[in-house]
Amino acid sequence: MSNSILFETNQLGGLTLKNKAVMAPMTRSRADKNHVPTAIMATYYGQRAGAGLIITEGTAPSPNGAGYPRIPGIYNQEQIEAWKPITKAVHDKGGKIFMQLMHTGRISHPLNLPEGAEVIAPSPIAPANTEMYTDQEGIQKIPVAKEMTKEDIEEVIEEHVQAAKNAISAGFDGVELHGANGYLIEQFINPGSNRRTDEYGGAVEGRSKFVLEVASKTVDAIGADKVGIRLSPGGAFNDLNPFDGQEETYFYLAEKLKKLGLVYIHLVDHSSMGTPEVPKSLKEGIRNRFGGTIIISGGYDRSAAEKDLEDGLGHLVAFGRPFLANPDLIERMKQHADLNEPDFDTFYTPGEKGYTDYPELEMSSSVG
Numbered sequence: 001m002s003n004s005i006l007f008e009t010n011q012l013g014g015l016t017l018k019n020k021a022v023m024a025p026m027t028r029s030r031a032d033k034n035h036v037p038t039a040i041m042a043t044y045y046g047q048r049a050g051a052g053l054i055i056t057e058g059t060a061p062s063p064n065g066a067g068y069p070r071i072p073g074i075y076n077q078e079q080i081e082a083w084k085p086i087t088k089a090v091h092d093k094g095g096k097i098f099m100q101l102m103h104t105g106r107i108s109h110p111l112n113l114p115e116g117a118e119v120i121a122p123s124p125i126a127p128a129n130t131e132m133y134t135d136q137e138g139i140q141k142i143p144v145a146k147e148m149t150k151e152d153i154e155e156v157i158e159e160h161v162q163a164a165k166n167a168i169s170a171g172f173d174g175v176e177l178h179g180a181n182g183y184l185i186e187q188f189i190n191p192g193s194n195r196r197t198d199e200y201g202g203a204v205e206g207r208s209k210f211v212l213e214v215a216s217k218t219v220d221a222i223g224a225d226k227v228g229i230r231l232s233p234g235g236a237f238n239d240l241n242p243f244d245g246q247e248e249t250y251f252y253l254a255e256k257l258k259k260l261g262l263v264y265i266h267l268v269d270h271s272s273m274g275t276p277e278v279p280k281s282l283k284e285g286i287r288n289r290f291g292g293t294i295i296i297s298g299g300y301d302r303s304a305a306e307k308d309l310e311d312g313l314g315h316l317v318a319f320g321r322p323f324l325a326n327p328d329l330i331e332r333m334k335q336h337a338d339l340n341e342p343d344f345d346t347f348y349t350p351g352e353k354g355y356t357d358y359p360e361l362e363m364s365s366s367v368g
């Protein structure tokens, strides 16, 4: 039966989502070498417009933030124009789409960056796992990042604000700040990567200052109902680890983000991908303090999503790999149909293979 809480509509700020299933942000590296989106990306996202909300792959707000090969950017006019057919393809099918703004910070390599850009981070500490793929020379050692000056910090905040405005002019319904998975925002939040002794480091307030300034100025620029954030409390990705005082940090952030009126917090739990389980108390404490829309993610299928929605653990559920491999995931879940398996080998390779060629269900007369 398709009669399920997962397929009910949901209000998100000013948007009515057609269901509670979100497509999780997934880097697919199908932009060109200059970080400009390509035509096949419109096909890919359009195929997945059955989601209540699509969150795009991590997108660089500036040249310094484009640390992986062929990830898209939103910092120049060519990129803005190239995103327009993508937002249109989703809107034409009644879908909604937010852009994830991802500044890679120290998870980067100069060969992947546009000319003149540099690897920057809160502190000059390379991640312990120091290897990264480059198109030009294969796997390379990640260099130690340049420590950001106060001026660099101000510049990066402005880059996020401008990127958010650019996203709106490209037709996006909003932006998601990538505060998770070890990228720049989390590099400020986590004391493992933030050893600063100025006002952007140290205790909770200092480590939270960068993300809160980015959030506050982005809200001022495009409106609170168009700004969400992804966080990975207790996460262990890209060489960031759970830390002493993380509850205090994330509870403080949840309260401040509530005051700013962000439209959602998107919580990552990657224990289904082999990282340690995120403590329930941590997720619950954030949910209670924030009080607004929570998107939960990590390892969900239809029945687990329904259970956690019914239990009030979140208002929306994001699906990553299931959406990657099943353009018609919503229809398949409604019909309890089998799912295609994702092909890891083509996650980040250029071209249509493993991208726009996952099969859809044959038109079926089944009533589910």
Ligand SMILES: Cc1cc2nc3c(=O)[nH]c(=O)nc-3n(C[C@H](O)[C@H](O)[C@H](O)COP(=O)(O)O)c2cc1C
Residues within 6 Å of the ligand: 024, 025, 026, 027, 028, 057, 058, 100, 102, 178, 180, 181, 230, 268, 270, 272, 297, 298, 299, 300, 318, 319, 320, 321, 322, 347
């Ligand atoms: C190929 C791939 C790329 C990903 N890229 C991103 C990304 O750009 N930004 C992000 O926040 N998470 C990214 N993730 C994590 C997913 O959003 C999601 O949290 C993860 O896949 C777990 O959800 P799932 O079990 O439904 O796949 C990526 C995951 C995959 C498989």
